[in-house]
Amino acid sequence: xxxxxxxxxxxxxxxxxxxxxxxxxxxxxxxxxxxxxxxxxxxxxxxxxxxxxxxxxxxxxxxxxxxxxxxxxxxxxxxxxxxxxxxxxxxxxxxxxxxxxxxxxxxxxxxxxxx
Amino acid sequence: xxxxxxxxxxxxxxxxxxxxxxxxxxxxxxxxxxxxxxxxxxxxxxxxxxxxxxxxxxxxxxxxxxxxxxxxxxxxxxxxxxxxxxxxxxxxxxxxxxxxxxxxxxxxxxxxxxxxx
Numbered sequence: 001x002x003x004x005x006x007x008x009x010x011x012x013x014x015x016x017x018x019x020x021x022x023x024x025x026x027x028x029x030x031x032x033x034x035x036x037x038x039x040x041x042x043x044x045x046x047x048x049x050x051x052x053x054x055x056x057x058x059x060x061x062x063x064x065x066x067x068x069x070x071x072x073x074x075x076x077x078x079x080x081x082x083x084x085x086x087x088x089x090x091x092x093x094x095x096x097x098x099x100x101x102x103x104x105x106x107x108x109x110x111x112x113x114x115x
Numbered sequence: 116x117x118x119x120x121x122x123x124x125x126x127x128x129x130x131x132x133x134x135x136x137x138x139x140x141x142x143x144x145x146x147x148x149x150x151x152x153x154x155x156x157x158x159x160x161x162x163x164x165x166x167x168x169x170x171x172x173x174x175x176x177x178x179x180x181x182x183x184x185x186x187x188x189x190x191x192x193x194x195x196x197x198x199x200x201x202x203x204x205x206x207x208x209x210x211x212x213x214x215x216x217x218x219x220x221x222x223x224x225x226x227x228x229x230x231x232x
Contacts, residue, residue, distance in 0.1 A: 033219055043206065043222040048213065056213045089158060098217030100148055100210050101167070106160035 002026070004094050004107035012113045018080040021110045023092035025073050029105075031098040032075050034067055037089040037109070046090075049075065050098050061086075082114045117142040119209050121223035128197045129231055135182075136192045136226045138207030144168075148210040149190045150220065151181070155203040163205070166190065194228075202230045 005024040013019055025032055034046040047057040052069045060067070064083070069075045079086055089111050093104040118141045128134035140149070151163040166174045166183050173181050178198075182191045194201055204225045211221035 031217070035220075042224050043220075045219045045221075048217060048219055050217060055217055056215050056219070058214065091160060093160075093220075098219075100146065100212075100218050102218070103150075103162060103165060104220060105162070106152075109158045109160070111158070 004092060004105055006090075006092055006107035006110050008110060009108060010111050010113075012115065013082055014115050015083055016081045017114075018078065019082045019086075019112060019114075021077040021090050021092075021112070023075045023077070023107060025075070025092075025094040026105055027073070029094035029096050030072065031095045031102065031104075032069060033093045033095075033104060034075070034077050035091045035093065035106075037091065038087075043091075046077070048098065055098070079112075082112075084114045087112055087114050117144070117209050117211050117221055119207050119221055119223035121205075121207055121226050123226045124224070125227045125229070127229040127231060128194075130197055130199060132197055133193060133195045134197055134228065136194075136205050136207075136228065138190045138192070138223060140188050140190065140207070140209050142188070142209065144212065149181075149183070150208040150210070151179070151190075151192045152206045152208060152222075153201075153203045154206065154225070155200075160206075164192070197230045199230050199232065201228065203228060 032049040046059045089109045093106045095102040095104045150165045153161045207223040208220040
């Protein structure tokens with residue numbers, strides 16, 4: 001069975017450009033998490049969806065960041081306009097539920113570099 | 116918020132030897148899950164092992180086992196018969212309740228493990 005799929009794997013863009021990161025959940029999972037990994041802050045949760053609905057977006061840095069889940073298996077994270085400090089590895093993870101017992105499975109990540 | 120502390124930024128071990136990575140956490144929750152994830156140079160986050168707080172028996176997955184000390188809030192990972200492929204960043208994580216509903220992972224800063232021939 002395919003795991004979580006993320007695209008692109010690498011993205012290099014210039015400051016001010018729009019960036020869209022994509023994630024496909026594991027089939028049958030209904031919870032989706034976007035995490036960001038930086039040297040300074042480590043791994044931190046950006047936003048969490050359950051059944052396509054955003055439940056907690058308290059980790060989204062600012063209005064430049066937005067995330068959507070147009071259907072049960074797909075999500076996008078958009079940064080507009082991008083800034084150099086957005087450079088990081090962005091992971092999405094999915095799970096069958098969002099309870100304390102539900103293990104999260106991660107995609108391979110997207111390495112974003114904003115010049 | 117719950118905190119997860121990994122006090123060893125870097126460790127090294129020789130092939131076939133045993134190494135223990137430490138992790139402590141702070142929580143007021145009564146039931147919770149703890150995890151160890153491995154991140155090799157490929158960047159993929161791979162689940163290594165998980166432990167439910169209510170279970171007294173330490174979790175084991177092949178060469179990986181944990182020493183879970185609930186009273187001390189300690190959750191160390193032991194890797195036996197280390198292999199070169201175990202070289203990776205290891206993250207301890209706590210399943211953290213979110214303010215609205217649901218849970219998300221709260222990660223430690225990680226321990227970089229190098230396995231040498």
